[in-house]
Amino acid sequence: xxLQSRYEHDIHIITVAEERIDASAAISxxxxxxxxxxEGPADVLLDLSQVNFVDSSGLGAIVAVMKQLGAAxxxxxxxxxxxxxxxxxxxxxxxxxxxxxxxxxxxxRAAG
Amino acid sequence: MQQVxxxxxxxxxxxxxxxxxxxxxxxxxNPDAVRGAMxxxxxxxxxxxxxxxxxxxxxxxxxxxxxxxxxxxxxxRAQGDIELVACISAARLSVVIEDxxxxxxxxxxxxxxxxxxxxxxSLPESGFGWPMxxxxxxxxxxxxxDGANSLLLEFRIDTGQSAPSRRKx
Numbered sequence: 001x002x003l004q005s006r007y008e009h010d011i012h013i014i015t016v017a018e019e020r021i022d023a024s025a026a027i028s029x030x031x032x033x034x035x036x037x038x039e040g041p042a043d044v045l046l047d048l049s050q051v052n053f054v055d056s057s058g059l060g061a062i063v064a065v066m067k068q069l070g071a072a073x074x075x076x077x078x079x080x081x082x083x084x085x086x087x088x089x090x091x092x093x094x095x096x097x098x099x100x101x102x103x104x105x106x107x108x109r110a111a112g
Numbered sequence: 113m114q115q116v117x118x119x120x121x122x123x124x125x126x127x128x129x130x131x132x133x134x135x136x137x138x139x140x141x142n143p144d145a146v147r148g149a150m151x152x153x154x155x156x157x158x159x160x161x162x163x164x165x166x167x168x169x170x171x172x173x174x175x176x177x178x179x180x181x182x183x184x185x186x187x188x189r190a191q192g193d194i195e196l197v198a199c200i201s202a203a204r205l206s207v208v209i210e211d212x213x214x215x216x217x218x219x220x221x222x223x224x225x226x227x228x229x230x231x232x233x234s235l236p237e238s239g240f241g242w243p244m245x246x247x248x249x250x251x252x253x254x255x256x257x258d259g260a261n262s263l264l265l266e267f268r269i270d271t272g273q274s275a276p277s278r279r280k281x
Contacts, residue, residue, distance in 0.1 A: 020147070022143070022146075022147060022175065023146065023147075024143035024146070024147045053171065053172075053175075055172065055175045055176060055241075056176055056179065056238065056244065060236075060237035060238050060240070063235050063237045064237050067237075082164075082165065083168035083171070083172070087172065087240075087244070090227070090244050090248075091230075091243070092227050092228070092229050092230055095229050095230065096232050
């Protein structure tokens with residue numbers, strides 16, 4: 001599972017550099033996220049803009065990551081493609097997650 | 113809302129093979145093989161000019177049905193196969209999925225498609241599959257015969273080739 005981390009405005013932005021978080025990738029996604037978020041800023045922003053498919057296993061893994069972060073930290077999501085947004089909508093998980101259209105709605109674009 | 117077009121009786125194995133088969137694949141019941149089979153099926157749906165939104169819904173529902181077989185029907189078994197057959201017409205896609213695993217519990221077929229608003233204090237990490245299948249598929253039928261599950265999922269499709277006077281429900 002390819003993840004890319006960067007830090008802006010004290011937010012840990014994790015970009016999923018994969019097209020799918022499905023049953024075959026869910027465990028490695030969860031493990032890779034756990035390894036990256038063991039410590040660090042309270043706010044984690046998961047950039048899903050490159051992901052075009054999430055199934056129930058992938059959704060379960062994202063929920064597990066949020067629970068692992070604990071009450072003092074927050075997981076927000078950004079860049080959901082229509083197929084991914086559908087899963088959050090059908091399961092009503094869009095009522096639980098803080099979902100942004102684009103990471104730039106959260107992180108101001110750097111000047112220049 | 114149930115639109116039964118196929119000539120089947122309760123107890124019969126659902127058989128769409130009297131219709132022209134557009135896609136057929138047999139693969140071992142594991143997550144990597146499910147991913148590969150779905151990629152091949154989605155290529156076929158794209159070739160058939162099924163729009164991206166409909167493809168996305170079909171991909172999600174069929175993947176969930178296949179995941180369910182891998183996780184539950186064949187749980188604890190060293191190996192097992194899944195066969196997937198798809199027939200596409202101008203107005204619908206019929207997918208039949210067969211496995212030789214445990215019987216698909218009838219209760220799943222009656223799962224409510226409406227998931228209650230999750231409680232943030234105790235979020236579920238599973239149990240999303242069947243409610244999503246129920247909301248995405250237009251018709252669902254299951255038969256069990258000779259130790260095999262046969263699950264039919266039907267979807268309404270628009271291949272872009274139907275009459276221009278197509279009405280929305």
